[in-house]
Amino acid sequence: xxxxxxxxxxxxxxxxxxxxxxxxxxxxxxxxxxxxxxxxxxxxxxxxxxxxxxxxxxxxxxxxxxxxxxxxxxxxxxxxxxxxxxxxxxxxxxxxxxxxxxxxxxxxxxxxxxxxxxxxxxxxxxxxxxxxxxxxxxxxxxxxxxxxxxxxxxxxxxxxxxxxxxxxxxxxxxxxxxxxxxxxxxxxxxxxxxxxxxxxxxxxxxxxxxxxxxxxxxxxxxxxxxxxxxxxxxxxxxxxxxxxxxxxxxxxxxxxxxxxxxxxxxxxxxxxxxxxxxxxxxxxxxxxxxxxxxxxxxxxxxxxxxxxxxxxxxxxxxxxxxxxxxxxxxxxxxxxxxxxxxxxxxxxxxxxxxxxxxxxxxxxxxxxxxxxxxxxxxxxxxxxxxxxxxxxxxxxxxxxxxxxxxxxxxxxxxxxxx
Numbered sequence: 001x002x003x004x005x006x007x008x009x010x011x012x013x014x015x016x017x018x019x020x021x022x023x024x025x026x027x028x029x030x031x032x033x034x035x036x037x038x039x040x041x042x043x044x045x046x047x048x049x050x051x052x053x054x055x056x057x058x059x060x061x062x063x064x065x066x067x068x069x070x071x072x073x074x075x076x077x078x079x080x081x082x083x084x085x086x087x088x089x090x091x092x093x094x095x096x097x098x099x100x101x102x103x104x105x106x107x108x109x110x111x112x113x114x115x116x117x118x119x120x121x122x123x124x125x126x127x128x129x130x131x132x133x134x135x136x137x138x139x140x141x142x143x144x145x146x147x148x149x150x151x152x153x154x155x156x157x158x159x160x161x162x163x164x165x166x167x168x169x170x171x172x173x174x175x176x177x178x179x180x181x182x183x184x185x186x187x188x189x190x191x192x193x194x195x196x197x198x199x200x201x202x203x204x205x206x207x208x209x210x211x212x213x214x215x216x217x218x219x220x221x222x223x224x225x226x227x228x229x230x231x232x233x234x235x236x237x238x239x240x241x242x243x244x245x246x247x248x249x250x251x252x253x254x255x256x257x258x259x260x261x262x263x264x265x266x267x268x269x270x271x272x273x274x275x276x277x278x279x280x281x282x283x284x285x286x287x288x289x290x291x292x293x294x295x296x297x298x299x300x301x302x303x304x305x306x307x308x309x310x311x312x313x314x315x316x317x318x319x320x321x322x323x324x325x326x327x328x329x330x331x332x333x334x335x336x337x338x339x340x341x342x343x344x345x346x347x348x349x350x351x352x353x354x355x356x357x358x359x360x361x362x363x364x365x366x367x368x369x370x371x372x373x374x375x376x377x378x379x380x381x382x383x384x385x386x387x388x389x390x391x392x393x394x395x396x397x398x399x400x401x402x403x404x405x406x407x408x409x410x411x412x413x414x415x416x417x418x
């Protein structure tokens with residue numbers, strides 16, 4: 001008996017050490033449904049790398065109760081039906097606690113309505129800006145589980161309209177992608193632009209991956225506009241812009257946020273884009289912004305200016321810290337997300353050292369406020385954020401900041417239009 005007790009006593013430290021090692025080797029898998037290929041592939045690749053970087057930083061800071069955050073990434077191919085199949089497997093088979101994605105609204109919407117809402121699994125989109133996502137929340141169709149780290153197109157449309165007027169666009173043709181994002185963006189822009197005194201001479205939808213866009217361009221040019229508002233993605237957008245130029249269209253463009261793309265510029269030719277302007281969901285710089293800008297390209301090989309990159313890092317950071325708060329109970333993730341950005345919490349920024357501080361505060365039961373790459377954000381009851389808008393111009397083939405429109409300025413304009 002004494003020998004048995006002695007053996008157990010002697011073995012106990014090794015058993016405990018073994019248990020700790022196993023705990024340290026455990027993984028918490030988060031599902032990513034990203035547009036890695038297809039028209040939005042450039043965005044999805046940047047988004048996936050950003051989430052991976054955020055998870056790396058949290059893991060380096062100690063992880064979630066000794067476990068590592070890992071991603072199970074699926075390619076939506078920029079198609080809603082493929083995205084639904086991928087999300088269904090992640091939720092029903094892999095039992096992931098959160099889905100991050102999609103990037104574009106035409107992917108995020110079917111995931112939400114067909115998979116995550118009914119399963120009550122939190123979904124965070126880094127870049128889906130359709131107002132329909134807010135409307136579904138108002139109608140009680142999201143179960144309150146949808147969040148996004150980008151402002152709604154209802155706001156971006158107003159910012160773009162004011163920018164267009166300021167830049168002398170008095171008479172515009174609109175060509176837009178024929179999906180929820182494009183229809184809503186064109187609609188919100190038109191409402192604001194006309195209220196500010198502008199005239200829309202034509203509004204032409206197009207379907208993705210057409211072999212030619214000549215008929216859409218011809219329709220857009222019919223009434224001699226003094227510019228084109230192009231709501232598109234880099235691949236199709238470049239084809240449309242080249243067709244517009246080759247058919248003699250005036251070389252003045254207004255572009256949506258997703259057209260802030262080196263691939264678009266290279267494909268069209270910088271020499272044709274000297275009067276090309278655009279709007280993007282902006283940032284309020286924090287130490288997180290500096291950290292991300294300095295380190296992202298080395299980690300990913302992708303320019304940190306990619307429009308999906310910064311807000312995807314924040315989506316990953318918010319999800320990771322929320323999982324640290326909620327533990328392994330996925331029913332508590334929704335409430336934990338609000339706690340990550342508690343206005344009364346200790347400010348936390350991006351990177352290993354800051355996340356280590358956050359994880360310790362969480363263990364101590366103290367509130368935190370993550371102030372991310374895009375700035376301090378708060379989520380309303382529908383998972384929406386508010387924020388400034390960046391006004392940009394293409395100069396010598398490079399996207400350069402031309403100004404900013406604050407949240408209050410956009411809201412004031414909205415109020416004037418009601």
